[in-house]
Amino acid sequence: MIELNPMIIFVAAIFTNNMIFSNFLGMCSYIAVSKEISTSLGLGEAVTFVLACTSVINYLIYYYILVPLNLEFLRFIIFIVSIAAFVQLLEMILERYLPNLYYALGIFLPLITVNCAILGVSLFMIIRNYTFLQSFAFSIGAGVGWTLAIVALAGIRQRIKLDSVPVGLRGPGIALITTGLMALAFMGFSGIVQIQ
Amino acid sequence: MKMSKYSPKKIMINGIWDENPVLKQLIGICSTLAVTNNCMNSLIMGLGLTFVTGLSSFTISLIREFTPKHVRMMVQVLIIAVYVIIVDIYLRAFMPELSKALGPYVGLIITNCIIMGRAEAYAQNNPPIPALLDGVANGIGYTLVLLAIAVVRELLAFGSLFGVKLLGDWWTTWTIAIMPPSAFFLLATLIWIAHNIQNKKGEVAK
Numbered sequence: 001m002i003e004l005n006p007m008i009i010f011v012a013a014i015f016t017n018n019m020i021f022s023n024f025l026g027m028c029s030y031i032a033v034s035k036e037i038s039t040s041l042g043l044g045e046a047v048t049f050v051l052a053c054t055s056v057i058n059y060l061i062y063y064y065i066l067v068p069l070n071l072e073f074l075r076f077i078i079f080i081v082s083i084a085a086f087v088q089l090l091e092m093i094l095e096r097y098l099p100n101l102y103y104a105l106g107i108f109l110p111l112i113t114v115n116c117a118i119l120g121v122s123l124f125m126i127i128r129n130y131t132f133l134q135s136f137a138f139s140i141g142a143g144v145g146w147t148l149a150i151v152a153l154a155g156i157r158q159r160i161k162l163d164s165v166p167v168g169l170r171g172p173g174i175a176l177i178t179t180g181l182m183a184l185a186f187m188g189f190s191g192i193v194q195i196q
Numbered sequence: 197m198k199m200s201k202y203s204p205k206k207i208m209i210n211g212i213w214d215e216n217p218v219l220k221q222l223i224g225i226c227s228t229l230a231v232t233n234n235c236m237n238s239l240i241m242g243l244g245l246t247f248v249t250g251l252s253s254f255t256i257s258l259i260r261e262f263t264p265k266h267v268r269m270m271v272q273v274l275i276i277a278v279y280v281i282i283v284d285i286y287l288r289a290f291m292p293e294l295s296k297a298l299g300p301y302v303g304l305i306i307t308n309c310i311i312m313g314r315a316e317a318y319a320q321n322n323p324p325i326p327a328l329l330d331g332v333a334n335g336i337g338y339t340l341v342l343l344a345i346a347v348v349r350e351l352l353a354f355g356s357l358f359g360v361k362l363l364g365d366w367w368t369t370w371t372i373a374i375m376p377p378s379a380f381f382l383l384a385t386l387i388w389i390a391h392n393i394q395n396k397k398g399e400v401a402k
Contacts, residue, residue, distance in 0.1 A: 022376050024229040028309050031222060073285060076303050077277040084273065116226050116307040123300035168391035172222045173384045180380030187375060 006137035008193050009130075013141025015189040019117050020149040021182065023124075026117030030150050031175050033111075040154040043108045044147025048140065050090070050112050051121055054083050055139035058122040059132060079122050084113045117146055153178060202326045211333025218341040218383075219390040223309035227301050228342055229379040235358045238346035239339070240287070240294055244302065246335025248279040249311050253319040253331030260320055272315045273306070280305045310334055345382045349373045 019025045026047070034040050058079050066072055091109045094102035112118060121142050125135040156178050165174050217223050224245075231241045252275050256263075263271050284302050287295040295302065305311070314334055319327040350356060352373035355363035372378055 024226050024376065024379070025304075027226045027229065028223060031225070073281060076280055076284070076306055077274065079303075080273055080277055080306055081270075084270070114307050114309065114312065116304050119307050120226075120300055120304055123303045127299055166388070168388045168395065169384065173387045173391070176380050176384035176387070180377040180384065183375075183377040183380060187377070 004134060006133045009134050010137040010141040012193045013138050014145040014148065015186065016193055018145040018149060018186055019120070019142050020146060020179065021186045023120065025120040026115045026146055029111055029115055030146075030153070030179075031172050033108075034150050034154040034157055034175065037151060037154045037158065040150040041147070042104060043111070044143070044150050046108045046112060047115060047117065047146055048143025050083075050087060051118055051139045051143040051146075052136065053090075054086050054118055055121055055125060055135050056132075057082055057086060059125065059135050062126060075123075075126065079119055083118055083122075087113045117142065149179075149182070152182060156182075202323075204329055207326060207329045208333045208336075211330055211335075212337040212340065214394075216337040216341065216390070217310045217313070217334050218338055219387055220394075221313070222387075223313055224338060225383065227304060227308060228338070228345070229376070229383060230301055231298060232342055232345040232349055232379055232382075233353070233374045234350045235343065235346045237294065237297055238342040239358075240291070241298060241301065242335070242339025242342045244283045244287070245305055245308065245310070245338055246332055248276060248283060248305055249314055249335040250328050250331035252276045252279050252311055253314050254324050254328040256315045257319040257322060257324040257327035268320070272312065276311050276315075277306050310338060341386065344386060345379065348382055349378060352378075 013019075017023065020027065020030055029043065033043050061078060061082060062072075062075060066075060066078065087109055091102070094109075121139050125138055130138060153175065157175060160174055160178070169177070211217075215221065218225060218228050227241060227245075231237045252272070255275050256272055259271075280303065283305070284295070287298070287302060311331075314327075314331050318330045322330070347357060350358075350373075351362070352370040354369060354374075355361060355367040370378075
């Protein structure tokens, strides 16, 4: 593995290796929750925060517990359990100490457990052999990139709502085509930095 | 009376076409888009998902009477994860190259909404055998959509199907077809076609 500066990974995760546009992760909530800018921004923030925390937790669990015990094949179960547990814990802490934030993010938190971007980032960092700092930069970049994508789509969808789209394409169909066009635009960034 | 509800044919048609998970319910599209850049990947991914959906629906249905309601999500996730691990280990042992090409997407079967969706919507309230059929039917529906997209993409991008060259050297390859945008466009087109066919049959448009 070539040593990549965490900053490069961070930028690459936002633009050239965007979770949505090049890895297709977290598509379900991306299509479902992108009807309004404010809600999608809320979800994006929640996803970024959970991503940053769970990737750190999963990194530590994987390299300090699973690898020494030769239990790497259990990583799927362990990762999904640690993500679910973390989200549950976060929900309880927020409800107790930061009720305002809890009510702002409340409905999104349970959704996050099944967002494949979260599990995807944890799996990617293992497959690509990132170091601790690199994983952290990657997860934050992935979260920011995801937020950027969903907020941009929400903005476009608010305009599209007023247009006359063919009946069969209304809703998800046109959202997918829009995403395709956005992905084309994002391909223009691919010359800047590249991580595989 | 019971027969009609659990008739295998009806369950199959429901899962494959009428309620196709990808085209109608729009779930599980992450992997639909990611692995369809060539036919072999799509086929293996589809088979893997069919295996996991069928067996996890079966298992969940089998133990549904003994599962406390409030921990059922956790139980379901664990059951699904076990089957996904089996698929992953099998792929790594017997098809190492494919396993590498699919990368994290095999593990991501766990969070594929189709499986959880079937578990919640069907397996939780129905006997094991229909649940197994329902899971398999949905898996097949998913596989067919994957293949439909993959055939177009591989043909345009490489002029081949399943790695076999079909079009000669005169074919100008479309690099764009293996890039992410084409996946979005093709899936949208498929959804459009499916909507139109189903609406013509007199179904109510959403």
